[in-house]
Amino acid sequence: MLNAILKSKQREIETLQQPERQMFERKSLIESLRSPVHALGLIAEIKQASPSKGLIVDSINPQQIAMDYERAGASAISVLTDEPFFKGNKAYIAEVKQAVQLPVLRKDFILSEQQVEETARLGADAMLLIAGTVSMTKLKQLYQEAYNQGLECLVEVHSAEELRAVLLHFEPEVIGINNRNLNTFETSIKQTELVAPEVPETSLLVSESGIHTADDVQQVQAAGAQALLIGELLMRQLDKGATIRQLFRKCL
């Protein structure tokens, strides 16, 4: 599946036209994650569909969801912008920036410098970089280009091997351990326990995907996660605030 997504993304990049630059006040992802409202930082995601789950909700109002997340004490909003596989939209970035004060992370498959520039123009504060999708040399170049454009990055790995390869090239400020294997879609929060010991002390550690219960949250916190990235569970729940409070109830 990942290969199909990357192929489609390459074609998209070939015809990419730079959008007009949106002007918003930049908000720092890392600063927000380091001063959480709840026991851990929370990146709450706006995601209508995914290749593993299909349609998650029938329709979405990104501004309303972002405001609900903000009120519920989220630290940042993750916005899917990939259309073919996640039913996202690039315009959601500006819509969400207009609606809330939180930093906005662009979630897409960023493979080229043009997309980094596009991300800055769309008004995002930060973007996702996935270690399993490009060479390590390219990953480092994209990371540097992002910071040149004033964007922060969440660098995502799935395995300890991937993380080690990244660390040979650079030390990301924010590291995400994706509990979901993007090739098989298998999700296990044990992945965070497995990989966390190899994350440098100076990097902020985010546990991503498959987090559904207060036990899950307690488990990844014990493993060393400083923040969570949650999509599906929050998208399915009408009362975001109650769901988030429930999730943190077993944390210190």
Ligand SMILES: O=P(O)(O)OC[C@@H](O)[C@@H](O)c1c[nH]c2ccccc12
């Ligand atoms: O919906 P979940 O299981 O809570 O997962 C959220 C997020 O981690 C997931 O959407 C994600 C993680 N890495 C990605 C890369 C691309 C697209 C999406 C993702």
